[in-house]
């Protein structure tokens with residue numbers, strides 16, 4: 001879970017990831033490696049707005065506020081929403097919303113442009129909350145579909161857990177949905193650092 005106690009923790013995690021990559025070993029990426037993925041997708045597409053489903057304590061929302069003009073982040077659990085709001089209070093370009101991502105997405109998707117969406121809103125044990133499903137990614141991808149022109153990058157976190165955690169769809173189901181909603185003639189699909197990634201092709 002993304003809740004560092006000091007700046008050394010994410011830096012140490014990133015260095016461990018670099019070593020694992022150099023040794024060509026499988027590894028579960030730490031938070032800065034995942035942040036690097038978000039930055040890569042931004043650089044590839046020119047995304048200017050980031051939407052995050054699942055704010056948790058607001059660590060990623062705050063970090064990506066330095067990479068994007070605007071960040072919209074949704075958290076379903078009220079106590080976590082309050083913690084995220086406190087953490088992001090100084091970042092004027094961060095809009096935190098309390099609610100179910102699957103219910104708020106239609107409104108958000110309709111008003112954003114050049115958006116990257118980071119789908120990370122699922123039950124993760126402990127103090128985390130959940131909506132109608134433990135992992136609503138298939139529903140969320142359908143909701144993006146209605147405003148697809150407003151999106152240029154989609155990241156689904158925690159590749160390794162699909163088909164493993166109770167109530168989560170299989171990896172193949174997520175990939176099939178991604179290819180259905182984001183057609184390969186216009187989108188490039190991949191898996192990088194424990195995340196499904198899709199970026200819109202440049203013409």
Ligand SMILES: C[S@@+](CC[C@H](N)C(=O)[O-])C[C@H]1O[C@@H](n2cnc3c(N)ncnc32)[C@H](O)[C@@H]1O
Nearest residue numbers: 002054056060076100101121122128129130131
């Ligand atoms: C893995 S954590 C998110 C971590 C966060 N993105 C970060 O990088 O710091 C998942 C979060 O999603 C929230 N969540 C679960 N279901 C949700 C839903 N339907 N809508 C919004 N948030 C949800 C949980 O309460 C939890 O805080």
